[in-house]
Amino acid sequence: MEHPEKILVLDFGSQTTQLIARRIRELSVYSEIKACFVSLKEIKDFQPKGIILSGGPASVYDEDSPKVDPALFDLGIPVLGICYGAQLMSYLLGGRVERSLKREFGFAEIELLKDSPFFKGLSLDQKYQVWMSHSDRVEALPPGFVAIARTNNSPYAAFTHEEKPLFAVQFHPEVVHTEIGKDLLRNFVFEICGCSQTWTMPSFIEKTVEEISIKIKPEEKVICALSGGIDSTVTALLVHRAIGDRLISVFVNNGLLRKGEAEEVLALMEGLGLKPVYVDASSLFLERLKGVVDPELKRKIIGETFIEVFEKKAQEFKGVKYLAQGTLYPDVIESCSFRGPSARIKSHHNVGGLPEKMQLKLIEPLRELFKDEVRKIAELLGLPKKIIWRQPFPGPGLAVRILGEVTTDKLAILREADAIVIEEMLASNWYYKVWQSFAVLLPVRTVGVMGDARTYDYVIAIRVVESQDAMTADWVRLPYDLLARISNRIINEVAGVNRVVYDISSKPPATIEWE
Template sequence: MADIHAEKILILDFGSQTTQLIARRVREARVYCEIHPCTMPLERVKAFNPRGVILSGGPASVYAVDAPKVDPGVFELGAPVLGICYGMQIITHLLGGVVARGEKREYGPAKLSLRQAIGLFGELDQAQPVPVWMSHGDRIEQLPPGFQVLATSENSPVAAMGDPARRIYGVQFHPEVAHTPQGATMLASFVLGECRCQPIWTMHNFAEATIADFKARLGGKKVLCALSGGVDSSVVALLLHKAIGPDLHCIFVDNGLLRAGEVNEVSNVFREVFGVNLVVAKAAELFLSRLAGVVDPEQKRRIIGHTFIEVFEAEAKKIGKVDYLAQGTLYPDVIESVSFRGPSAVIKSHHNVGGLPEHMKMELVEPLRELFKDECREVGRELGLPETIVGRQPFPGPGLAIRIMGEVSGPKLATLRQADGIVLEEMRAAGLYDKVWQSFAVLVPVKTVGVMGDERTYEDVIALRVVDSVDAMTADWTRVPYQVLATISSRIINEVAGVNRVVLDISSKPPATIEWE
């Protein structure tokens, strides 16, 4: 079997907010890539043996005393190099050109005038202006020796440059963002054209290679997997099941905080359809008893996390000695742990339940640690997972408990679960479920006066939260058609006992978060 990592691109990060988007565009061209800090030692760069190198943007100015640099030896590897925004400026600075503060900051849409349709621009029409997205305050005043101008814009006399002999290129704009419509084509031209990579990074190839690797490494070993029914854990479970069959032991903890029908759906799909070795731990009463009287969101999360571990550990002991623990770690988690920017500030505990106790001595298996979320979904489809699981919207580990403001109780869960089910039903009926990032209901801790059947009511409020996002780092509220909102509101008020008002959350992230707790 061919090595799916043989053709690879190295992305060196200078602290840009959009570095992950560069990697996603490269992966879309079916080429494997990894993100590493710009401080990556040259020896490690050589050992990585990239077919090409991309230098990301960043917030600094190259002439600042503490400006991040890259080892100039990167330009002597013989592999093509592409600098984006700050990446282009650092190329200029290190190779003998001049970077200076621009007279006017260029931020937002711009039109690119192509001088030469080479390098990234080989597939573009040189006669037509190219819409791009700019975000910079510095600009190139003097090209490094051997470079030529490839494109200009109104405020950038050097909007793109290149040294075709050494295959080193720079662009002042951001081809990775959606606001540069032909950016994916440009990056594909660099990766497939200049770097001569073969498009072998497909999720079909990934699934085949991963299953073969697990068969060889884990054959005869017991592997434990916490299956939540979410996309990540479901794909992990099915990959391992296809590799080692009955040696995989999955535990699904029913904490009583899940959406309507979720326990039965997950159990049926994995037990009946795929024949996975699955234990469902019924623990709803235990979780609810632990949450009684608790109103603080962080305390809720801690209680749910600790109780999950307790239940999971009890079920694991029944299995006997286990060699490996499978986790659904994704590539963005890996990137964050080695980010050039350092760890992010903690806004609130992560939605997903934390790790297991140290005394559970097992080695980790992380089949998805090279994948982005969209690639994970694609693998799920390759494995035959139903769309109801593969296309499922994100759901927090603490479940409905953090969508109930205040104390969690059985009656409140029943109210929220029914309202949430209506939201999801109507979003699907309107063809919107797969087009938004998340859509759900929140039980607000206030009661309001209403009139139902000519009688005064004093009942609960449900808030609707529907957002658009790419990676959950930022989000904007979705402009759901009024008729859909009207239908959701009418159904909730008429069908969910004890609710007489529905409101819409129109907050963006930031300053708000997607979940209310």
């Protein structure tokens, strides 16, 4: 999609790079992430109104640390360096960066030293809370730069060039812990870069539908992987708007669904006019997962089997050339580091799990969107609350919530336990307050006592998290009485379980799903 005004974010490996892009988009300005090693020509061709250099784990003085062409700072395009990006700007332009005697991690107070368009609306008489995460710091500024903010540990917490539109901050304005973060990004985007608010979800719908209608020739058809979740449903509706009945929505039962999910999804999709084709491939999936315990291998097997099933189904329809699926930005970022040196976390079945050669071409209209943006689109498309706020469910389904080998017996246990979690979350009005709530079947058995007899059964872990975009998450402090009801029901109603535990891990360091 072409965007008249955009901010380019160069990724140096920070796990919060995605948050930078998201914060810019929240200002109704399009932003896009590219790897830090893209050429100067690619940057010029992209024609950004502004450039942001992300943080990263490297040290600028290391020989193999990621760098940019110093000519970047002479393009006349405003540049904002964040953390590593700030240190890199200083280092490349003649400043000095060294390891700090005191590592600065967590909250810090900054003092603003000079008036600047970067600080518009902020007071020089007030100190502000910011979030630091660095071991190196700028010890001497390059020629032409001046300090505009400091902390007790960082004399150059923010600095700028006296003539060029170059700005840098040692802290992270993209995280919520920096109280003035949104103000600073807003000032950079509007006051310094001169952007307008042209990135809106109504405009996205209009442009996306137009592009799909142009891309798909009149004689061609699209098959859509429809799971019933918000991502695939919005994808299907966008494609349907573009090409009408030339879209063939297919719902595949992979045998890894939750209790009653197939029936519920088919009814919901019929109500939206999508008329999905139902394919029961549960036996095929479970046969291929037999004996598999490695989570990455599970994901790849499921991804490849999905594609195989869709391609086989597509052969029943003349003219099918494309496969549409609801891949989101976090899926792409976590599956591969193609945008920069950030670490790969895990393969998503619809990204890292795809086979190298496919018969169908992919259409992924949501590939560069975050979940909150997709929900805005869903509201504009008139989807019911039940779909818009349906909690995310992983593409590999219950396979990644059963640690170890997936069997029919384990699936039966997990389905019943998970159904109880959902029922209790809905009944207590907690379901729509959290990002995800689900059960996990652990590959261990523990001793218990039931009816004066010894038991040796499985353990169920309960995972409930709050998040905005799945990039970061925190465990939810559910009321004890609700946890007690969930535990009591699972132990009493689900045969094969005698213990329930609650996961109190945040992301990072843990991921939301256990596999």
